[in-house]
Amino acid sequence: MTTLLAISGSLRRDSANTMLLRAAVALAPAGVRIVLYEGVDQLPFFNPDIETAPPPVVRELRGMLSAADGIIVASPEYAHGVPGAFKNALDWLVGCAELGSKPVALMNTSARAVHAHAALAEILTTMGWTVIAAASPVIAVANRGFDAAHIAADPALAGPLRAAIEALVLATRAEVTP
Template identity: 85%
Template sequence: MKTLIALSGSLRRDSANTALLRAALALAPPGVRVVVYEGTPMLPFFNPDIEADPPSAVRELRALLSAADGVIVASPEYAHGVPGAFKNMLDWLVGCAELGSKPVALINTSARAVHAQAALAEILTTMGWRVIAAASPVIAVANRGFDQAHIAADPALAGPLLMAIGVLVQADADIDAP
């Protein structure tokens, strides 16, 4: 069983990014489990003084990601950047060597959100994660009011999402191959 952790950059209740990630959970093929991480709002502000002995919420996040075979990221763009709470979560992960080479699908829910997408690719690459370009499509669901059921049922939206999951799982398998 392959486990993919889905990270949404949005705290919004009706977020298109979170809906897309929940659709990934519903669409996951046999042998693939998608877990949508919901703990971003509970993380304290990053503080290097306590990074070596972080709060339990941070330890739980690190353990969840360490055990994962890959990561799916979908994030909105705010003022040409990454949302603050999401960047805070990533800051807690920067020093985690065990997360190096983690394959990532970086899905963009808005074709206009190029600045945050580029920033996220840079941040994740700097962290040592491998952004898999072939697993990083634009799936334009932002500002369209689609919920996870609609996304999962629409072949034009579900198809690229399934492709991203398949490529991400294969990228992990390629790491594990001798």
């Protein structure tokens, strides 16, 4: 069983990014389990003084990421940047050598959101994760009000999402490169 951990950079309950990830959970092929992490809003502000002995919620996130074969990230863009709460979550992970070389699907829900997407690619690469280009599509669902069921049922949206999941799964098996 291949396990993928999906993380939304948005704290909004019904964000397009979270809906896309929920659709990914629904579209997971046989032999693949996608787990949606929903605790970004519970993480305390990053503090290097406690990085080596972090709070339980940080240890839980690190453990989930360590156990995952790959990671799916979908994040909005705020003022040409990464949302603060999501950047905070990533800051808690920077020093985790055991997470190095994790293959990542970096999904984008808006073709206009190029700045945060590029920044996230840089951040994740700096962290040692491998952004898989074939698993990192733009699936334009932002500002369209689609829920996860609609995304999963629409062939024009579900097709690229399935292809991205499959590309990430292949990368977890070291069959492809970025």
